[in-house]
Amino acid sequence: MLDQAFDTLTTYDWGTDRNALNPIDDAVVAALGDSALGNSAACDQLEKRLAAVLATPVSRDAKDFVCRKLMLIGTATSVPALAALLPEKDHSHMARFALERIPAPQARDALRDALPSLSGAMKAGVIGSIGVRDDAAACVPVLASSLGDSDPTVACAAAYALGDVRTSDAAKALAEAKPSVAQTKQAVTDARLSCAEGLLAEGKKAEALAVYKSLAGDGQPKHVRLAATRGMLACAGKKA
Numbered sequence: 001m002l003d004q005a006f007d008t009l010t011t012y013d014w015g016t017d018r019n020a021l022n023p024i025d026d027a028v029v030a031a032l033g034d035s036a037l038g039n040s041a042a043c044d045q046l047e048k049r050l051a052a053v054l055a056t057p058v059s060r061d062a063k064d065f066v067c068r069k070l071m072l073i074g075t076a077t078s079v080p081a082l083a084a085l086l087p088e089k090d091h092s093h094m095a096r097f098a099l100e101r102i103p104a105p106q107a108r109d110a111l112r113d114a115l116p117s118l119s120g121a122m123k124a125g126v127i128g129s130i131g132v133r134d135d136a137a138a139c140v141p142v143l144a145s146s147l148g149d150s151d152p153t154v155a156c157a158a159a160y161a162l163g164d165v166r167t168s169d170a171a172k173a174l175a176e177a178k179p180s181v182a183q184t185k186q187a188v189t190d191a192r193l194s195c196a197e198g199l200l201a202e203g204k205k206a207e208a209l210a211v212y213k214s215l216a217g218d219g220q221p222k223h224v225r226l227a228a229t230r231g232m233l234a235c236a237g238k239k240a
Contacts, residue, residue, distance in 0.1 A: 002027050006049065009066075013059040021065060024050075028069050035073075043073050051078035060090045067094035076104040083110035092122045096129040105135060112139050115146065123149075124157035131161025140165060144173035147188070155179065156187035163191030166198025171211055189215065193227050200234060209235040 005023040012021065031043035050066050050073075063085070070078050079102065085095035099107040111130050118126060127146060130139050143165070146158035159177070162170040174192045179185045196211035212231035215224055233239065 006053075009053060009062050010056070010058055012062040012065065014061050016061075024065075024069065028072055031073055044075075044077070047073050047075060047078055051081040054081040054085060063091050064094045067091075067098045070098045071101045074098055074102040074107075076102070076106040078102070079104065079106045079110050082107075083114060086110070086114040086126060087117055087122070089122065092118075093125060096126050100129045100132055103134070105138075108133055108135050108138065112142050115142060119154070120151060121153065123151075124153045127154065127157040127161050131157075131164040136161065136165050137167050137169070140167070140169045140173060143170075144176075147173065147177045147179070147184075152181045152183045155181070155184040159184065159187035159191040163194035166195050168199065168204065168207055171195035171199060171207065175211070175214070189220070189224055193224070193231070196231055200231070205235045 001023040005021050008016070008020040009024070027042075027046055031046045034040070035043040047070065050069050053066050054063055067082070067085075070082065074082070079099065082095045082098050082102075085091035086099075088095075096111065099111055108130065111126050111133075114126055115123060123146075127143065130136050130143065136143075140162065143158050143161050147155055147162075149155045149158065159174065159179075162174050171192065174188055174195060177188050179188050192211055192215060196208045196215075199205075199211070200208035209232060212228045212235065216228035216232065217225075220228070
């Protein structure tokens with residue numbers, strides 16, 4: 001049954017009976033169960049088999065299906081096959097979603113290393129994927145460098161990713177940014193507020209207060225000044 005499902009995957013496309021792939025779904029569930037019990041052999045074998053499909057000329061729907069399965073059982077083993085899809089317009093979206101969810105540091109590195117070869121929406125998407133990973137703090141330098149990208153979509157994505165990181169280094173990178181486009185300026189400001197919130201939550205009141213004070217001036221929009229004022233009161237242990 002499983003072999004037949006993999007055979008079907010080679011010709012699977014939109015409109016094909018999805019039920020024909022159910023044995024692969026079942027195998028993934030079973031492999032996850034075995035892995036949870038300390039027996040990863042079946043999961044490893046299935047992952048290798050799925051990753052191998054990505055290097056073949058199957059349809060977009062087939063590769064999307066495989067990426068969804070690798071979101072569940074993917075490890076460092078499948079990172080190269082997924083990373084190879086990041087520059088491809090039809091597959092980048094699903095490949096990065098899978099890499100987001102693979103906890104291995106190789107997945108983070110693959111996302112980071114792909115950035116120089118990407119542009120526009122694909123670069124912004126990969127930046128967003130870096131930002132949501134638990135180890136995104138390791139990528140602050142490359143995210144900071146993208147703040148100066150000429151494409152506002154990319155620069156904004158970098159700002160929001162740094163806002164998700166919410167560390168001292170991320171806050172510093174945002175403070176040093178010199179955006180010239182209104183859209184990017186707003187993204188940087190929002191991200192700085194997010195960083196300040198994160199710093200305050202970690203007990204770094206002095207660092208958070210410094211960010212809030214820098215955003216409380218008359219040159220800021222009213223809603224930013226209000227947020228900064230609330231932040232300063234929170235740093236002082238007071239309620240707004």
